[in-house]
Amino acid sequence: MDDLLNRSRAAVWHPCTQMKQLEAAPPLAIARGEGAWLIDTDGRRYLDAISSWWVNLFGHCNPRINAAIIDQLGKIEHVMLAGATHEPVVDLSERLAKLTGLGHAFYGSDGSSATEIALKMSAHFWRNSGQPEKNGFISLKNGYHGETLGALSVTDIPLFKDTYAPLLRHSVQVPTPDARLAEPGETAEAYALRCAAALEAHLAEHAATTAAFIVEPLVQGAAGMAIYHPTYLKRARDLCTQYRVHLIADEIAVGFGRTGTMFACEQANIRPDFICLSKGITGGYLPLSAVLATDDVYAAFYGNATARGFLHSHSYTGNPLACRAALAVLDIFEHDQVIAANRVKSIEFTGILSEVAAHPRVRHFRHLGMIWAFDVADATAGFSTRFHQAALAQGVFLRPIGRTVYAMPPYVTSADEMRGLADVVLACLDTPAI
Numbered sequence: 151m152d153d154l155l156n157r158s159r160a161a162v163w164h165p166c167t168q169m170k171q172l173e174a175a176p177p178l179a180i181a182r183g184e185g186a187w188l189i190d191t192d193g194r195r196y197l198d199a200i201s202s203w204w205v206n207l208f209g210h211c212n213p214r215i216n217a218a219i220i221d222q223l224g225k226i227e228h229v230m231l232a233g234a235t236h237e238p239v240v241d242l243s244e245r246l247a248k249l250t251g252l253g254h255a256f257y258g259s260d261g262s263s264a265t266e267i268a269l270k271m272s273a274h275f276w277r278n279s280g281q282p283e284k285n286g287f288i289s290l291k292n293g294y295h296g297e298t299l300g301a302l303s304v305t306d307i308p309l310f311k312d313t314y315a316p317l318l319r320h321s322v323q324v325p326t327p328d329a330r331l332a333e334p335g336e337t338a339e340a341y342a343l344r345c346a347a348a349l350e351a352h353l354a355e356h357a358a359t360t361a362a363f364i365v366e367p368l369v370q371g372a373a374g375m376a377i378y379h380p381t382y383l384k385r386a387r388d389l390c391t392q393y394r395v396h397l398i399a400d401e402i403a404v405g406f407g408r409t410g411t412m413f414a415c416e417q418a419n420i421r422p423d424f425i426c427l428s429k430g431i432t433g434g435y436l437p438l439s440a441v442l443a444t445d446d447v448y449a450a451f452y453g454n455a456t457a458r459g460f461l462h463s464h465s466y467t468g469n470p471l472a473c474r475a476a477l478a479v480l481d482i483f484e485h486d487q488v489i490a491a492n493r494v495k496s497i498e499f500t501g502i503l504s505e506v507a508a509h510p511r512v513r514h515f516r517h518l519g520m521i522w523a524f525d526v527a528d529a530t531a532g533f534s535t536r537f538h539q540a541a542l543a544q545g546v547f548l549r550p551i552g553r554t555v556y557a558m559p560p561y562v563t564s565a566d567e568m569r570g571l572a573d574v575v576l577a578c579l580d581t582p583a584i
């Protein structure tokens with residue numbers, strides 16, 4: 151195991167990591183996975199409580215997803231999607247259209263590329279519609295939409311953004327409806343409406359130069375699982391329609407059941423102009439993302455002129471193996487009635503975490519669907535690393551964001567496994583030095 155860690159340090163540049171810190175805190179050397187568990191090269195087991203960066207839905211080495219990929223391997227592993235098509239990508243596009251109420255699925259390889267696609271498509275729509283000056287973007291304060299340059303331009307996390315600021319295009323951030331920011335006595339809904347008023351004030355002045363408003367519906371993940379009231383999305387939808395600005399729903403993290411409905415937008419009963427999907431789409435198996443859009447958007451690109459078309463491409467667009475994994479995921483959702491089953495599970499897990507919620511160090515305990523989060527009142531510098539390591543030593547893989555501890559377990563996690571997680575979190579909270 152030590153040998154593997156040394157070789158990894160020397161050969162692999164790990165993401166979101168100061169490599170020098172890996173000397174003191176080496177990465178886990180994972181040999182296998184099994185359900186909600188990661189197993190290292192020495193056979194130690196860790197509960198994957200954040201679903202491998204929010205991507206895993208039905209556990210590691212899920213037999214049904216494995217079988218779908220193996221079946222596809224015997225047919226065709228990949229073919230380019232310009233000038234060719236294949237059954238998995240057509241099936242998946244049809245099924246995603248049925249689920250989202252949007253269509254014309256355009257595929258990328260990861261979440262950031264989906265953001266890039268949606269932003270480019272929106273601006274190109276306005277250009278094709280004779281309004282090229284509508285090319286600005288709005289996003290929420292503390293929003294996260296990925297880290298490639300276009301996506302980073304609408305991301306608002308200083309740690310990721312500040313260094314690259316000179317490379318980025320200007321965008322505008324409007325106040326976040328994050329319920330934690332409500333005034334004392336103000337409801338989450340009242341605060342959401344106050345934030346929507348700020349969005350309206352911005353649109354009233356700048357709609358003529360704005361292409362789209364991009365949001366993470368209901369939960370701002372990278373901001374620290376900031377949850378907000380669905381009323382905000384309802385108002386945002388109305389305002390975007392009124393001011394003729396696209397609404398882009400970045401459901402990359404919240405899609406596929408994470409917030410308790412298949413897509414978070416359903417809880418506000420709205421249809422965005424674009425939806426970005428990735429992460430859970432393949433159950434955490436293979437990189438794949440998709441952007442679906444309205445018929446109106448699609449129609450603005452349809453015509454005889456080549457330059458009117460959406461001229462964007464990635465080599466692995468619509469990869470058949472990834473599409474088969476995604477189809478297997480949708481089959482599991484249907485066959486096991488996952489959304490309904492998770493509703494029961496979610497209530498049970500919240501009960502299991504009640505002692506955590508009541509812990510004196512815990513503030514803003516919050517929960518939506520299969521996401522639980524809280525802030526630690528007295529967290530000092532280095533809290534997140536100390537908490538991560540202490541939990542790891544007790545067999546739970548958690549990665550707090552600043553002072554926010556969150557769990558986002560695979561849907562196959564059992565009540566017993568959740569009890570184990572609650573015990574470890576309590577033990578960490580009971581250690582004042584963490």
Ligand SMILES: *Cc1c(COP(=O)(O)O)cnc(C)c1O
Nearest residue numbers: 260261262294295296371402403
């Ligand atoms: C993770 C994430 C992205 C970026 O996806 P990558 O696959 O990491 O590029 C974009 N938006 C949201 C909301 C995300 O959580």
